[in-house]
Amino acid sequence: MELPESYYQLLEKIQQVDFVLVDLTLYLDTHPDDLEAVKQFNQLAYESKQLKAQFESQFGPLLQFGGSFSSYPWNWKDAPWPWQV
Amino acid sequence: MWLYEKKLQYPVKVSQCNPRLAKYLIEQYGGADGELSAALRYLNQRYTIPDKVVGLLNDIGTEEFAHLEMIATMIYKLTKDATPEQLQQAGLGDYYVNHDQALYYQNAAGSPWTATYIQAKGDPIADLYEDIAAEEKARATYQWIIDLSDDPFLNESLKFLREREIVHAQRFHEAVEILKEERDRKKVF
Amino acid sequence: MEQTSIKYYHPYVSPFDPCPPKRIKYYSTPPNLYIRFQPMNTAQFPIEEALYRGTLWKCLYDPYPPKREEG
Numbered sequence: 564m565e566l567p568e569s570y571y572q573l574l575e576k577i578q579q580v581d582f583v584l585v586d587l588t589l590y591l592d593t594h595p596d597d598l599e600a601v602k603q604f605n606q607l608a609y610e611s612k613q614l615k616a617q618f619e620s621q622f623g624p625l626l627q628f629g630g631s632f633s634s635y636p637w638n639w640k641d642a643p644w645p646w647q648v
Numbered sequence: 649m650w651l652y653e654k655k656l657q658y659p660v661k662v663s664q665c666n667p668r669l670a671k672y673l674i675e676q677y678g679g680a681d682g683e684l685s686a687a688l689r690y691l692n693q694r695y696t697i698p699d700k701v702v703g704l705l706n707d708i709g710t711e712e713f714a715h716l717e718m719i720a721t722m723i724y725k726l727t728k729d730a731t732p733e734q735l736q737q738a739g740l741g742d743y744y745v746n747h748d749q750a751l752y753y754q755n756a757a758g759s760p761w762t763a764t765y766i767q768a769k770g771d772p773i774a775d776l777y778e779d780i781a782a783e784e785k786a787r788a789t790y791q792w793i794i795d796l797s798d799d800p801f802l803n804e805s806l807k808f809l810r811e812r813e814i815v816h817a818q819r820f821h822e823a824v825e826i827l828k829e830e831r832d833r834k835k836v837f
Numbered sequence: 838m839e840q841t842s843i844k845y846y847h848p849y850v851s852p853f854d855p856c857p858p859k860r861i862k863y864y865s866t867p868p869n870l871y872i873r874f875q876p877m878n879t880a881q882f883p884i885e886e887a888l889y890r891g892t893l894w895k896c897l898y899d900p901y902p903p904k905r906e907e908g
Contacts, residue, residue: 571659578657580884581655589708593819593875599878626654645656808888811898812891812892
């Protein structure tokens with residue numbers, strides 16, 4: 564089954580936001596008192612959650628061990644995996 | 649504990665089947681300054697470094713696993729469906745005899761990954777300077793792979809990884825600066 | 838801070854070197870070498886662009902030019 568174009572677009576949007584969250588995390592680890600950076604971090608963390616809720620409703624869970632809810636039947640184990648797409 | 653997220657950190661793309669590039673890239677999979685070494689080095693140092701910089705080692709170590717998955721994805725895509733003849737022509741005949749298409753933690757010259765790639769001195773400054781050196785060596789390795797690669801899509805991913813080495817080196821430098829500070833001296837003595 | 842991220846040097850060339858000499862060699866000096874501790878509120882790339890730059894921070898961005906073109 565080939566994935567629709569929207570899979571790649573939405574995933575890339577999530578990758579863009581989550582990447583900034585990674586880079587801000589490392590920055591805040593050495594700059595814990597930067598209030599503006601903390602505000603930006605929380606704003607982007609919120610955006611990331613919104614985007615992932617949208618992605619997961621169409622393409623299945625991104626996290627497991629309880630990080631995401633599951634539909635029935637259990638679909639976490641379904642292909643494709645990130646290296647396959 | 650760790651949670652796996654079902655996505656790559658960066659949208660890895662490769663233009664064509666090219667096992668020779670995979671042969672070079674395996675340096676960053678199981679080589680001395682590769683992503684496996686980096687992840688294990690930083691996460692292992694967390695236990696014996698001052699609390700102020702544990703978070704940084706934790707988070708950079710975690711990001712390195714995302715990079716390891718990116719490298720694995722590149723190798724997987726560059727060799728997927730390649731014939732034994734193609735692998736042989738790319739200098740991977742010996743590799744194929746042992747592993748077929750399986751990924752193996754070895755460097756570009758075929759030496760298996762070894763814990764001797766990682767030091768753990770227990771001295772925070774010595775350990776952080778090792779980390780900085782590892783980041784600069786990984787940056788150089790990415791440069792040399794980019795120099796050998798003619799795949800424009802792959803090079804985008806490799807430039808991303810090279811830039812991450814620069815950011816990590818900067819943060820490790822900052823960790824050294826934090827540990828140099830006199831602020832907590834009285835608490836120690 | 839203004840600085841260059843590539844440095845050049847001229848290696849010694851002997852008449853008995855068998856390979857055609859490279860008269861100029863160069864190496865990277867990325868921006869982290871010039872920043873002791875990143876100041877707060879430094880310029881950022883837009884959120885949509887940071888991923889493709891490999892960093893959010895403009896002061897840490899270091900492009901790597903292709904070597905192949907020079908032949």
